[in-house]
Amino acid sequence: MRSIFQLLTLFAVAILVLASCEKDNFDAPETSLTGRLVYQGEPINVEYNRVSYELYQDGFGKVGPIGSTFTSEGEFSQVLFNGEYKMIIPIGQGPFVPLQNQSGQPDTIRIDLRGSEVIDIEVTPYWRFRNALISAGEGRVGATLSLEQIVTGDQARDIESVTLYVSKTAFANTQTNVATAAMGGGDIADMNSISLSVDIPEIQPVQNYVFASVGVKFAGVEDLLFSDTQRFDF
Amino acid sequence: MNKINYLLLALLFGGGWACESDSDFLDRTPAQILTTEQALGDAAQVESILSNLYSRQFSVARLSDWRTMADFNEVYVASNDGQTNDFHNNNTWGWNGSYSFWGTWDYGYIRELNLFIERMEVATIPERLVTIYTAEARYLRAAYYYELAKLYGGVPIILEPLTYDFSGDPTYLQVPRSTEAEIYDFVIAEATELATLLPADASGKSRATAGAALSMKAQAAVYAGSLAKYNSVTPSVVLEGGAIGIPADRADGYYTTALDAARQIINGEAGAYSLYAKNPNNLSENFAALFYDKNANPEVIYQEEYLIKFKTHGYTISNQPRFGAEEEEGGAMNPSLNLVQSFELLDNTFAPIPTVDEAGNRILYENQEDIFAGRDARLGGTVILPGTSFKGREVDIWAGVRLADGEIVSGNERGQLRELPGSATPQQVVGFDGPLENTPQNAVTGFYVRKYLDPTPGSGQRGNQSDVSRIQYRYAEILLIAAEAAFELGDPATAAGYMNQVRERAGFMIPLTPEDITFDRIVHERRAEFALEGQYYMDLKRFRIAHRIFDGVAMDVEGLKANLGSATKRSTQPWGLWPYKVYEPGSPDDGKWYYTEVLPSRVTAADTWQLGNYYSNISNDILTNNPQLARQPLQ
Known part of the structure; x- marks a missing residue:
C-alpha cells in the first residue's frame, strides 16, 4: 500500500514538474522605459499618485492602455517588451499646459523601444519656482521663494494658493502632512518674495527629522507643482 | 453476485430505452424552458417576468448593503477594522468610489x-x-x-x-x-x-x-x-x-x-x-416612522419594496444599538458630529453643539439629551442620540467619568467596572454602547443611526431580518x-x-x-x-461642491464648529461627540454630564475629492469593446 502511495506521489510530482516546462513559461519583460517630466532641463516635481500617464501598444487586438502615475520627482518607469509604444498624458493631468494636438486630443509621444531607454518629457508649467529656500530651526519650518510666470496669454493661470507642507515622510504634500501654512494667491503682494512658516507639531512616535516642500496651486488646475522636498534633522 | 444483478438491471433499463425511436427522444418539448409564446400567453407568467425586471432596479444607495450609505464623513464606520480602514485611512476615492459602488x-x-x-x-x-x-x-x-x-x-x-x-x-x-x-x-x-x-x-x-x-x-x-x-x-x-x-x-x-x-x-x-x-405630538418619532410605517404611508411615492419571508435586508441588524440587541451585532455606522451639528436650532439659525461656555469651561447638563434641545426634530429621527431609546431600551453611551480632581477614568471594554474613590463597590465607568475606539460595533462617535431602523421585534435577528422598504x-x-x-x-x-x-x-x-x-x-x-x-x-x-468640501485639509475643533450653514463647509474627517459623567459624590454636580468633541484615532486620512470623481469610470474593457465611447475627463 505504502509503495503505491509513494509511486503515485512521485508520478504526481513528475507531472507537475514536466507540465510546467513549456508553453506557460514566457520570458518576463526586461526592457525598461524610464523618464521624467522636465521644463528646460529642470525636473518638475508633482504629487505622487495624482498625475497619470497611459501607454498604448497597437497590434495585439484590444487597445486598452497600461498606465500609472508619476512619482513625486516627476519620474516614471515601466518594464516592457520591446516594441512600438504610444504614450500620452491625459488632458487635465499635471500642473502644466496640457500636451495636446490641434484637435484637442492628448498629443502622442511615440516610443520605439529597442532596448532600455530614458526619455525626458518636456512640459511647460504655468509658473516655476525661483530660489525656493526652505529652512528649519527652533521648532519651525520656514520657506522663502519667488515665483516666475512662464505661461502668458490665453492659457495663463493665476496662482490660487501657495502652501508649505511639513511631513513625517519624504511625501510632503496635500495627502500626507503634519503641518501646513497656506497663503491665498490674492494675498501675495510680491511674487518675488513669498515667505511662509509653520510650527513643527509634536510627532508621535517621536522622530528627530521632518521633510518639507512647497506646493503651488494654479486656478482651475487640479494638480499642484512642488518644490524639491528637503529633509531637516534636529 | 450483487454486481451481476446490477449489471443485468442496467442492461434491462438501457435496452428498454433503446426501443423508443431516436427521433422521438430528440423531439420532446423541454419541461424547464418556456417558449416565447408560452411565456407571453398567460398574464401571471408575464407578471412574473416583469417582477424579475423590477427586482433588478439599480440604486447606488441600497438597504441591502449599508456601506452604500456610509460615505462622505456623514458617518464613521465601526463595523470592523478592515472597513474602518477602507473608509477612513484613504485620502481619495477610486474613480468608482468605495467598493466600486458608483459603477x-x-x-x-x-x-x-x-x-x-x-x-x-x-x-x-x-x-x-x-x-x-x-x-x-x-x-x-x-x-x-x-x-x-x-x-x-x-x-x-x-x-x-x-x-x-x-x-x-x-x-x-x-x-x-x-x-x-x-x-x-x-x-x-x-x-x-x-x-x-x-x-x-x-x-x-x-x-x-x-x-x-x-x-x-x-x-x-x-x-x-x-x-x-x-x-x-x-x-x-x-x-x-x-x-x-x-x-x-x-x-x-x-x-x-x-x-x-x-x-x-x-x-x-x-x-x-x-x-x-x-404623530404630531412627537415630531422626531414621526420623522423616524415615516421610513418604517408601511401602512398607507401618504408620503411614499415610489419605493423598492421588501417583504418579510420574501425579500429582507440586514440594515437594522448591522446598525442597531449594540447593547441588548437581538443579535450580538450592530453599530456599523455611527453618524458623525459633522452631520449632527448641521441640524439647525428651531429659531432657524445654525450653531455648534454647545460643549463649552464663553469662558471655555465645560457646560454641565442634567440629562444627556439636554445638549441637543431646541433643534430640528429630524435630528432625533435620523440619529439615536445619547440618552434616547430604541425598541424601548435606552442606549448607554458615555465615554468615562470625571473625578473631583479632574482625572478621567474610563475603560476599554463595554460597560467596564472600576473602583472609584469613595465607593466600596466597583462602579461602571463606560457605557455598554461605548464609545470605545478600539472595539468595533459600538457608538464610536457617540451616536447610532435611527433612520430606516426597524422597530419591529425580530428585525434585529439574522434569521428574521427587516422588511423596511427603501424609499x-x-x-x-x-x-x-x-x-x-x-x-x-x-x-x-x-x-x-x-x-x-x-x-x-x-x-x-x-x-x-x-x-x-x-x-x-x-x-x-x-x-x-x-x-x-x-x-x-x-x-x-x-452642485459641484464636493471638491471644496473634501479638499484634503485635516480639521481641527475650531474649523469643525465654524461656517455651519455654508454649502461648501469642509468635512474631510468624521468627528465624534463623547459624553462624560461627573463623579463627585456629595457635590451638586455629581451625575451631571458634559461633552467633548473627539476625532476618532483611527481616522488618519483627510478626504480629497478629485475632479475626476465627478463622473464614474468607464472601464477599459468597455472602451475597448466599443471604440466609439469617449473616455471620462480627468481620469
Missing part, C-alpha cells in the same frame, strides 16, 4: 427590458394589461438610464434589442455616447408620456405609477438644471461633443420643467400624496425640488412656501422669509432632510 453598466438588463417591450406587442393577454405592463417596463428602462446618467453623464441610448449577426463585423452594434443633455431629455420625455399611461394611484407604492413617473421627471429635470448651471464651476469637467457638460443656457428650461412636474404632484394630479404626519421618491423631496427650481428661476417667495412646509413638519415654527432662501439654504435643507438616504451623493456632484 454599473448593465446593458444586459436594458436588453431584457427592450426585449420585453418589443415582445409585448405580440403577447396574447388582455389589451389593458399589455398597455400597463409595457408602460411599467418603459418606466424601469428610463429609471435605469437615469441612474446611468447620474453616474456617467451621456451613455449610449439603446431602445431596441440589438442582435449580432455573426458576420465578424460588430461595428454596427457600437453606439457612441449621447450627450448629457440628451439622456436627461430622454428620461424627461419618457416620464412625461408614462405619467399619462400609468395609473394615478397613490396607494401603489412599489410598482410604477403616474406619481413615480412625475417624480422621476421632476428630479431628473432639477438635476439636469443644476448640472447646466453649476458645471461652469469646474470648467475642466467636460467632454467635447457634450457627453459631459450641459449648456448653461438650458438651465432655466430644465428648472421650469421640474417646477411644473413637481406642481402636478403637489396639486394632486397623480393621486393624493402628503407629508407624513401621523426612492417621497413627497418631501417633491416639495424641495419645487423649492429649488423656483429659487433658481428667481422666485424665492414660492421657494420659501414649499420649503416651509417641509420645515414645519420638522418642528420649525418660524417660517423662512423669501430673503432667507439662498443657495446654501437649499443645499442644507436637502442634506438634513435626506441624510443617509443617498441623495447627498448626487447633490455633492451636481
Whole structure:
C-alpha cells in the first residue's frame, strides 16, 4: 500500500514538474522605459499618485492602455517588451499646459523601444519656482521663494494658493502632512518674495527629522507643482 | 453476485430505452424552458417576468448593503477594522468610489427590458394589461438610464434589442455616447408620456405609477438644471461633443420643467400624496416612522419594496444599538458630529453643539439629551442620540467619568467596572454602547443611526431580518425640488412656501422669509432632510461642491464648529461627540454630564475629492469593446 502511495506521489510530482516546462513559461519583460517630466532641463516635481500617464501598444487586438502615475520627482518607469509604444498624458493631468494636438486630443509621444531607454518629457508649467529656500530651526519650518510666470496669454493661470507642507515622510504634500501654512494667491503682494512658516507639531512616535516642500496651486488646475522636498534633522 | 444483478438491471433499463425511436427522444418539448409564446400567453407568467425586471432596479444607495450609505464623513464606520480602514485611512476615492459602488453598466438588463417591450406587442393577454405592463417596463428602462446618467453623464441610448449577426463585423452594434443633455431629455420625455399611461394611484407604492413617473421627471429635470448651471464651476469637467457638460443656457428650461412636474404632484394630479404626519405630538418619532410605517404611508411615492419571508435586508441588524440587541451585532455606522451639528436650532439659525461656555469651561447638563434641545426634530429621527431609546431600551453611551480632581477614568471594554474613590463597590465607568475606539460595533462617535431602523421585534435577528422598504421618491423631496427650481428661476417667495412646509413638519415654527432662501439654504435643507438616504451623493456632484468640501485639509475643533450653514463647509474627517459623567459624590454636580468633541484615532486620512470623481469610470474593457465611447475627463 505504502509503495503505491509513494509511486503515485512521485508520478504526481513528475507531472507537475514536466507540465510546467513549456508553453506557460514566457520570458518576463526586461526592457525598461524610464523618464521624467522636465521644463528646460529642470525636473518638475508633482504629487505622487495624482498625475497619470497611459501607454498604448497597437497590434495585439484590444487597445486598452497600461498606465500609472508619476512619482513625486516627476519620474516614471515601466518594464516592457520591446516594441512600438504610444504614450500620452491625459488632458487635465499635471500642473502644466496640457500636451495636446490641434484637435484637442492628448498629443502622442511615440516610443520605439529597442532596448532600455530614458526619455525626458518636456512640459511647460504655468509658473516655476525661483530660489525656493526652505529652512528649519527652533521648532519651525520656514520657506522663502519667488515665483516666475512662464505661461502668458490665453492659457495663463493665476496662482490660487501657495502652501508649505511639513511631513513625517519624504511625501510632503496635500495627502500626507503634519503641518501646513497656506497663503491665498490674492494675498501675495510680491511674487518675488513669498515667505511662509509653520510650527513643527509634536510627532508621535517621536522622530528627530521632518521633510518639507512647497506646493503651488494654479486656478482651475487640479494638480499642484512642488518644490524639491528637503529633509531637516534636529 | 450483487454486481451481476446490477449489471443485468442496467442492461434491462438501457435496452428498454433503446426501443423508443431516436427521433422521438430528440423531439420532446423541454419541461424547464418556456417558449416565447408560452411565456407571453398567460398574464401571471408575464407578471412574473416583469417582477424579475423590477427586482433588478439599480440604486447606488441600497438597504441591502449599508456601506452604500456610509460615505462622505456623514458617518464613521465601526463595523470592523478592515472597513474602518477602507473608509477612513484613504485620502481619495477610486474613480468608482468605495467598493466600486458608483459603477454599473448593465446593458444586459436594458436588453431584457427592450426585449420585453418589443415582445409585448405580440403577447396574447388582455389589451389593458399589455398597455400597463409595457408602460411599467418603459418606466424601469428610463429609471435605469437615469441612474446611468447620474453616474456617467451621456451613455449610449439603446431602445431596441440589438442582435449580432455573426458576420465578424460588430461595428454596427457600437453606439457612441449621447450627450448629457440628451439622456436627461430622454428620461424627461419618457416620464412625461408614462405619467399619462400609468395609473394615478397613490396607494401603489412599489410598482410604477403616474406619481413615480412625475417624480422621476421632476428630479431628473432639477438635476439636469443644476448640472447646466453649476458645471461652469469646474470648467475642466467636460467632454467635447457634450457627453459631459450641459449648456448653461438650458438651465432655466430644465428648472421650469421640474417646477411644473413637481406642481402636478403637489396639486394632486397623480393621486393624493402628503407629508407624513401621523404623530404630531412627537415630531422626531414621526420623522423616524415615516421610513418604517408601511401602512398607507401618504408620503411614499415610489419605493423598492421588501417583504418579510420574501425579500429582507440586514440594515437594522448591522446598525442597531449594540447593547441588548437581538443579535450580538450592530453599530456599523455611527453618524458623525459633522452631520449632527448641521441640524439647525428651531429659531432657524445654525450653531455648534454647545460643549463649552464663553469662558471655555465645560457646560454641565442634567440629562444627556439636554445638549441637543431646541433643534430640528429630524435630528432625533435620523440619529439615536445619547440618552434616547430604541425598541424601548435606552442606549448607554458615555465615554468615562470625571473625578473631583479632574482625572478621567474610563475603560476599554463595554460597560467596564472600576473602583472609584469613595465607593466600596466597583462602579461602571463606560457605557455598554461605548464609545470605545478600539472595539468595533459600538457608538464610536457617540451616536447610532435611527433612520430606516426597524422597530419591529425580530428585525434585529439574522434569521428574521427587516422588511423596511427603501424609499426612492417621497413627497418631501417633491416639495424641495419645487423649492429649488423656483429659487433658481428667481422666485424665492414660492421657494420659501414649499420649503416651509417641509420645515414645519420638522418642528420649525418660524417660517423662512423669501430673503432667507439662498443657495446654501437649499443645499442644507436637502442634506438634513435626506441624510443617509443617498441623495447627498448626487447633490455633492451636481452642485459641484464636493471638491471644496473634501479638499484634503485635516480639521481641527475650531474649523469643525465654524461656517455651519455654508454649502461648501469642509468635512474631510468624521468627528465624534463623547459624553462624560461627573463623579463627585456629595457635590451638586455629581451625575451631571458634559461633552467633548473627539476625532476618532483611527481616522488618519483627510478626504480629497478629485475632479475626476465627478463622473464614474468607464472601464477599459468597455472602451475597448466599443471604440466609439469617449473616455471620462480627468481620469
